[in-house]
Amino acid sequence: MQPAPIHEVVERNIEALLDRAHEEQRNRSLRDRIADAITHFTGSLTFVYVHVVIVAAWVAVNAGWTPVAKFDPTFVLLATIASVEAIFLTSFVLITQNRMRLDADRRADLHLQIGLLTEHELTQLIKLVGEIAERLDVRTSPDPELAKLQRDVKPEHVLDTLEEKQRSRS
Numbered sequence: 001m002q003p004a005p006i007h008e009v010v011e012r013n014i015e016a017l018l019d020r021a022h023e024e025q026r027n028r029s030l031r032d033r034i035a036d037a038i039t040h041f042t043g044s045l046t047f048v049y050v051h052v053v054i055v056a057a058w059v060a061v062n063a064g065w066t067p068v069a070k071f072d073p074t075f076v077l078l079a080t081i082a083s084v085e086a087i088f089l090t091s092f093v094l095i096t097q098n099r100m101r102l103d104a105d106r107r108a109d110l111h112l113q114i115g116l117l118t119e120h121e122l123t124q125l126i127k128l129v130g131e132i133a134e135r136l137d138v139r140t141s142p143d144p145e146l147a148k149l150q151r152d153v154k155p156e157h158v159l160d161t162l163e164e165k166q167r168s169r170s
Helices: 008-026 030-042 045-062 076-135 144-149 155-169
Strands: none
Touching: 030 045, 030 076, 045 076, 076 144
16 A cells, blocks of 8 residues: 655645755854864764774773873873763753754744644634625524634733733742
8 A cells, every 4th residue: 555645735845845955054153163063973872982092002001001101191181071071961962952942943933934824824723714604594503612712812811821820820
């Protein structure tokens, strides 16, 4: 059994999202591309393997397990290098996370706008169907929720109510 074909609108939306993501990737600043590349590499097993090999060799040499002369017998240099590396890696990860947060905020704003538009359109459709039913003299059972659904929701009212409920629970 073959899966049903994707609706044209869904396919168009997927293409638009992929095009947008590609465009955003191309327009990233050099700073962001460098931070992303470093964060991507440091989050890989290759990075871990390289460090395991380097640290193991460092320890082997400086513990006297090899014929190579010790160059950091107290491991102070290793600790210093590791600390400096951690500072820089943390900075790169934070830069990447900040960019990702901004991307997520933009997507959340888009999602909110689409949700508000959908809510408004559904409210208008409920009113229109009610008017059509009335004009055609179609009897419907009285539903107290229907009158509420015919009113537009004000987003600022929803946000105020949400904040008030959150404060009362704190």
